Amino acid sequence: MMDISQTLPTSSIIYALDMVxxxxxxxxxxxxxxxxxxxxxxxxxVSFLGSVGGGxxxxxxxxxxxxxxxxxLNYLYFIMVLSTIIQIFYHFLxxxxxxxxxxxxxxxxxxxxxxxxxxxxxxxxxxxxxxxGAVTAIIGGVLRDIVCRQIPLVLQKEIYITxxxxxxxxxxxxxxxxxxxxxxxxxxLLLIFVIRMLAVYRGWNLPDLTxxxxxx
Amino acid sequence: MMDISQTLPTSSIIYALDMVxxxxxxxxxxxxxxxxxxxxxxxxxVSFLGSVGGGxxxxxxxxxxxxxxxxxLNYLYFIMVLSTIIQIFYHFLxxxxxxxxxxxxxxxxxxxxxxxxxxxxxxxxxxxxxxxGAVTAIIGGVLRDIVCRQIPLVLQKEIYITxxxxxxxxxxxxxxxxxxxxxxxxxxLLLIFVIRMLAVYRGWNLPDLTxxxxxx
Amino acid sequence: MMDISQTLPTSSIIYALDMVxxxxxxxxxxxxxxxxxxxxxxxxxVSFLGSVGGGxxxxxxxxxxxxxxxxxLNYLYFIMVLSTIIQIFYHFLxxxxxxxxxxxxxxxxxxxxxxxxxxxxxxxxxxxxxxxGAVTAIIGGVLRDIVCRQIPLVLQKEIYITxxxxxxxxxxxxxxxxxxxxxxxxxxLLLIFVIRMLAVYRGWNLPDLTxxxxxx
Numbered sequence: 001m002m003d004i005s006q007t008l009p010t011s012s013i014i015y016a017l018d019m020v021x022x023x024x025x026x027x028x029x030x031x032x033x034x035x036x037x038x039x040x041x042x043x044x045x046v047s048f049l050g051s052v053g054g055g056x057x058x059x060x061x062x063x064x065x066x067x068x069x070x071x072x073l074n075y076l077y078f079i080m081v082l083s084t085i086i087q088i089f090y091h092f093l094x095x096x097x098x099x100x101x102x103x104x105x106x107x108x109x110x111x112x113x114x115x116x117x118x119x120x121x122x123x124x125x126x127x128x129x130x131x132x133g134a135v136t137a138i139i140g141g142v143l144r145d146i147v148c149r150q151i152p153l154v155l156q157k158e159i160y161i162t163x164x165x166x167x168x169x170x171x172x173x174x175x176x177x178x179x180x181x182x183x184x185x186x187x188x189l190l191l192i193f194v195i196r197m198l199a200v201y202r203g204w205n206l207p208d209l210t211x212x213x214x215x216x
Numbered sequence: 217m218m219d220i221s222q223t224l225p226t227s228s229i230i231y232a233l234d235m236v237x238x239x240x241x242x243x244x245x246x247x248x249x250x251x252x253x254x255x256x257x258x259x260x261x262v263s264f265l266g267s268v269g270g271g272x273x274x275x276x277x278x279x280x281x282x283x284x285x286x287x288x289l290n291y292l293y294f295i296m297v298l299s300t301i302i303q304i305f306y307h308f309l310x311x312x313x314x315x316x317x318x319x320x321x322x323x324x325x326x327x328x329x330x331x332x333x334x335x336x337x338x339x340x341x342x343x344x345x346x347x348x349g350a351v352t353a354i355i356g357g358v359l360r361d362i363v364c365r366q367i368p369l370v371l372q373k374e375i376y377i378t379x380x381x382x383x384x385x386x387x388x389x390x391x392x393x394x395x396x397x398x399x400x401x402x403x404x405l406l407l408i409f410v411i412r413m414l415a416v417y418r419g420w421n422l423p424d425l426t427x428x429x430x431x432x
Numbered sequence: 433m434m435d436i437s438q439t440l441p442t443s444s445i446i447y448a449l450d451m452v453x454x455x456x457x458x459x460x461x462x463x464x465x466x467x468x469x470x471x472x473x474x475x476x477x478v479s480f481l482g483s484v485g486g487g488x489x490x491x492x493x494x495x496x497x498x499x500x501x502x503x504x505l506n507y508l509y510f511i512m513v514l515s516t517i518i519q520i521f522y523h524f525l526x527x528x529x530x531x532x533x534x535x536x537x538x539x540x541x542x543x544x545x546x547x548x549x550x551x552x553x554x555x556x557x558x559x560x561x562x563x564x565g566a567v568t569a570i571i572g573g574v575l576r577d578i579v580c581r582q583i584p585l586v587l588q589k590e591i592y593i594t595x596x597x598x599x600x601x602x603x604x605x606x607x608x609x610x611x612x613x614x615x616x617x618x619x620x621l622l623l624i625f626v627i628r629m630l631a632v633y634r635g636w637n638l639p640d641l642t643x644x645x646x647x648x
Contacts, residue, residue, distance in 0.1 A: 149583055151252065422471045
């Protein structure tokens with residue numbers, strides 16, 4: 001374990017998974033943009049919004065400057081290259097939807113861990129840390145859907161925010177143990193990923209809280 | 217008067233009315249979310265956006281950090297508890313709409329006064345102070361409506377922004393007198409509340425500026 | 433040349449063209465607001481959002497405080513006066529749409545140059561400078577369309593973002609020459625304006641990247 005964690009430092013793993021999340025968001029956004037007949041730069045714009053919108057709002061709310069993609073241009077380049085490729089091969093990717101879910105779940109996991117760590121680094125309390133994990137993970141998709149005039153799906157169904165929040169709780173609990181950051185991050189990632197994929201394949205939904213009085 | 221103002225300091229009154237405004241916004245947002253079949257966390261999200269969205273944008277624009285709800289967790293807890301209760305008893309609250317208007321008008325009044333005070337504390341000029349009062353009071357509802365794909369009602373009809381602006385003008389005028397902050401805040405609150413309720417019950421609308429040339 | 437540049441310093445020209453852009457955005461937003469039956473303040477709100485929304489997001493992202501319109505009240509006053517006039521004479525302005533395009537293209541040009549200069553003043557790299565030029569120029573219109581529930585046209589068609597980006601590239605290239613700031617700004621403005629107007633009148637669109645496999 002120690003060897004692996006030294007060869008692959010946590011930050012590198014998180015960064016790699018961050019890019020997986022960005023890739024999933026870019027793919028989803030570009031395909032939505034193509035369906036709506038946006039042009040090249042319109043697709044870039046929506047991809048950028050969907051991929052880094054959540055982290056950007058988090059950084060604005062936490063007053064963390066400079067915002068991460070202003071100085072790390074890899075995000076911008078990666079999104080543009082990937083969106084271009086997806087635009088070119090759009091007609092061959094129709095059936096990508098299913099496999100997108102795996103990437104999407106990895107992205108949800110990575111974005112949550114990054115958001116949690118960012119909020120902790122600003123000394124936030126546990127509830128705000130959880131909120132910032134969820135903001136990082138879901139706001140990009142919400143913004144993308146708003147610009148494209150879709151009702152944000154993430155608010156309507158499936159265990160999505162829930163998986164992010166459960167992961168954050170687990171991460172925060174581990175802070176009280178002497179588990180290394182490496183183990184904490186990676187197991188949180190796996191937990192969120194597994195919850196999300198189980199929700200997708202078993203059709204899990206949150207129970208409806210509403211008390212329905214029996215009709216006679 | 218002095219006794220009352222010492223027993224009930226202005227800040228406590230404002231804070232209490234702030235929570236009334238948050239309650240009204242949470243109720244409105246949760247009921248909209250239920251109608252759109254959002255799940256539990258979707259309803260929390262929309263409630264949070266509708267309640268504190270205006271104050272958050274104000275703080276971002278004025279560069280006031282930390283944003284108020286990052287350190288005062290009462291907002292987060294209050295919204296979640298209230299939204300949960302409303303989700304549970306949703307079917308019994310159908311006729312709440314009318315009484316919501318009273319809370320909503322109290323919220324409009326409280327949010328405006330808070331926004332005005334926040335802008336004054338940053339040394340802003342009178343027009344910006346008025347704008348920030350209105351931003352605090354109405355942007356939450358606008359954001360909620362955008363996420364839920366409604367055309368923001370507040371922009372279309374009824375004396376709403378107008379009540380906020382008239383209250384701000386009144387507050388700013390009183391700054392040139394030696395009236396205590398207590399009287400200034402409370403009378404501003406009452407003024408906005410009364411204007412708004414009169415507009416609701418008398419069906420007041422702003423006149424249409426447009427000059428309609430007579431058809432022959 | 434030197435004489436003109438001394439009589440009319442670049443910043444004054446840019447400022448004047450900034451106001452032209454604000455005027456074009458206010459006109460477009462007010463007419464949209466009237467069509468949707470927004471009231472007076474609703475029209476002000478949408479005009480303000482459409483005119484200064486892009487520059488505001490740019491300043492928030494770059495952490496440039498105070499945001500430009502907080503201390504220069506000319507923006508607020510100009511937008512309110514112009515929007516009022518347009519509301520009054522709405523029925524006489526139906527055929528304004530064509531000429532609006534000229535102002536709109538001037539605004540695109542001015543907003544881009546201002547955004548580029550703002551990003552350069554914060555030491556940003558070339559790709560971010562280009563992005564900030566485009567953000568300043570287009571986000572106002574996107575926000576206006578979102579509030580008014582239109583699909584943002586700018587993302588869908590016509591050379592719009594493209595004109596902004598080409599102008600930014602040209603401006604950045606000129607930084608490596610010893611051309612004066614005056615010439616740099618003014619020629620960039622003209623370049624963007626000409627590209628945009630050619631796109632409008634010749635119906636230019638970006639090519640679609642998508643590779644369409646031949647059907648048998």
